[in-house]
Amino acid sequence: LAVGIHAVRRSGIQVGDHVVVLGAGTIGLSCLQFAKLSGAKILMVADFLAPRLEIAKKLGATHVVDLSKEKSVAAYLEKNPQIMGEEGVDIVYECVGVEGSMNECIKIARKGATIMVLGVFGDEVNHFNAAWVQDREFNIMGSLMYTWRDVTDTVDAIYTGKVNVDAMITNVVDLDDGAKGFEMLDKQAKDNIKVLVKVSGKE
Template sequence: MVKAAILEDVEKLRVVDYPEPEVESNGLLMRMELCGVCGTDMHLYNGNMKIPYPVIPGHEWVGVIEEIGEEAKGYEVRGNTLDVGDRITVVPGTNRYCGDCYFCRFMPHKPTLCTGRKVMGVNMSSAEIPHLLGGWAEKIYVNAEKFWVYKVPEEVSPEVAVLNEPMAVSSRALERAYAPGLPTYKEGFGVGQSVVVQGAGAIGLLAVATAELAGAGTIISVDVVDERLEMAEKLGADHIIDMRQFETADERVAEVERLTNGLGGDVVIEAVGIPVAVPEGINMTRRGGKFIEVGHYTDPGNVEINPHVICNKDMDILGSWTYPPTQFGTVLDLMRLAADRLPLDEIVTHKYRVEDAQKSIDTLKARKGIKHALTGP
């Protein structure tokens, strides 16, 4: 039997035992080593998203293959052969159950817009066989024909690989600032350009790390928690703006301008998820710069924005909704580059067993730690 934490209804989490499923030719059963607990999981728990209960939450995991079908051995997306004992990570979302909606047909380069998109740990119920369709379980069943499977490089530890999914979100957000643009003429992100990141949770911190690895110039992190601000500096932030010291939006905007020769950030990434951060981030962006909105995956309400500021700055405002499945490959390469440069393995500060998933939720609600993860058997 396999222990799993299932969400049965709003704020109703229970630990159950599921039987191990039979592995089909195109599938694999993996032992979960680590699975992140993230903001989306909290939204699911709080009932902010419509899902088909019961659901095993968790969509950020790394683990080791315990059993694999013959077909699945050839489904590693980079062409590697998969076998028992391999450490892998899996892109949790796929549009391969659809293919017929408008976005699948006419915008295949943006699979995350698919109206029939399936996401393990989010909108796939555990009610029926194979049950184990989320990361908060000791073992996870993956249809390797439908979901992209990546073999984890030897240089990347499980403590780092578990960050693959949130770093895919962060790195794609920064990549949104690349185009359209001419970096040589300060349009779009380029080497040596300034990046401001609002929020130093996992997404914000990994945006800082991505900017550092991508060759950004001045990197500024904005937050209110000492532990997070200290981690931002470890990951490459040249300056931090402590919101307890700079209490108003005007003060924080003025500090960004001071640190960027009076201009504002070339790129500003909003990773807070609070509406009032959006107009503040727009004001932090220099004229001709780019503002990237990646923090609002659910709808927390409205905020007032002055459209004259956008027009006057001749700026770009770009949304970033998850990532294409190719982004996992980008992140694994970034993680290899970061191995001796950045302490990505320090981002996960709290670990809990699957049966203690509720403790992780309660601790997160108390805003303790940076990143939480559940551990496997």
Template sequence: MAHGGGGGGADVMACKQEEEEVENKAAWLLGIKTLKIQPYHLPPLGSLDVKVRIKALGICGSDVHHFKTMRCASFVVKKPMVIGHECAGIIEEVGSEVKSLAVGDRVALEPGISCRRCNLCKEGRYNLCPEMKFFGSPPTNGSLANKVVHPANLCFKLPDNVSLEEGAMCEPLSVGVHACRRAQIGPETNVLIMGAGPIGLITLLVSRAFGAPRVVIVDVDDRRLSIAKNLGADEIIHVSTNIQDVDEEVIKIQNAMGSGIDVSFDCVGYNKTMTTALNATQSGGKVCLIGLALTEMTVPLTPSAAREVDVIGIFRYRNTWPLCIEFLKTGKIDVKPLITHRFRFSQEEVEQAFETSAGGGNAIKVMFNL
């Protein structure tokens, strides 16, 4: 009897696990512009993990690169992969040693799991960890799924007045926060932003939150510039894609700023945008490269170095979620206007959402509501 009862219990548990696995679906990237919703079997819940039902997920530019080309910079998709990493959800289960979170908590997820053992991790620069496992960055599966398992210490509880969509926006917001920290933006820093795409617009909002008194933003697209103006840019400047126009445009940008440009953020990463940023920035200033459109660039580094213009780079972010949540909670940053399109989690709408995001145009942040 006892043996039979034990076997029955095991059968029930196995059946329950099977049902859950059947229920959990994810958007798998199978090839160029080929996404399919298929079952996603989760790893077992570790003692320090939580299981999260994903409720909101935004499409990032890197997701679009993977979707269109099966690669982003040096990251190449070599086998089917669950896509997505900008996410928030509700905790469904907690590991045995998790004390900080409870079932039902609404959380924003930081998507990268570092090794915590290498020198970079020990120094606190864990975003540069060579063993980083990052949602939706090959070969690690992402989070456009009904449920995911994630370390509890990378799940941040959301205040009641911060929505799940806003929680998902903590990820792109973190890029702007990390960039503004690296560039030391403050109340005496005049800021130039090259590119009014999602990250450029976020960098505008974060620069303001850090106290930048004057922000000028530059783009080739009038629609994006109009959005930037509505979000609080002091001046917007339409530029061409022709590198021959740089000298003339630099004068226009400097006149629009009205005083020296202390920090320029290149949120694009082309020869022309970086050349413009280097030439427009005043002597002793900084240029921060955020956008990584090209793996190599030809830029006037020598004259910039002779003027002590520092060039700094950023890779993702570190220790940013608490500040992002504070900015959202207090209303110091409002990300809601950036969410332009919303889709549900169905085969048809997943395809539509990625085509919409890849098409650019008036799409800024495309968001899934699961």
């Protein structure tokens, strides 16, 4: 969660902004929740896994895009221009870490928009339309982790109920079964977002 609040702060989000989150994993859903708390007006989340999109809706997404059914977010917005209206997309949070997702960002963002890169890229991005970055005057920023302030504010948000962590925890295992938790994330990725490992008998 602290990764999400850090990225949202770095993005300079404003009340009323139109936001798209690419990727509905732990980080994407964290960005979603803190963008909502920051006053975003439209919150669109895109992912290939329908169960994750259902959770995104519970956490405040105003729109979701199932990429197992839609060609791309850009194509979806082209078919539904009323969603973003003339204002367009102010901020895109890239939480996937693949070349196609990065290019999707620059296709959907309005001129002068901010693109926050949180996804961990395993490979180099070899095909990237830099001409669009220059022409549309995008602000592209990376966001890696968090500060101590981000951590303390996240704890406060959890304690006061401003964010929903329960919806993001899809399984709980005992410490002795920690390996089982990793296996769930590896082999049952579509059914899991965050597996919580209990370090004591109390939850």
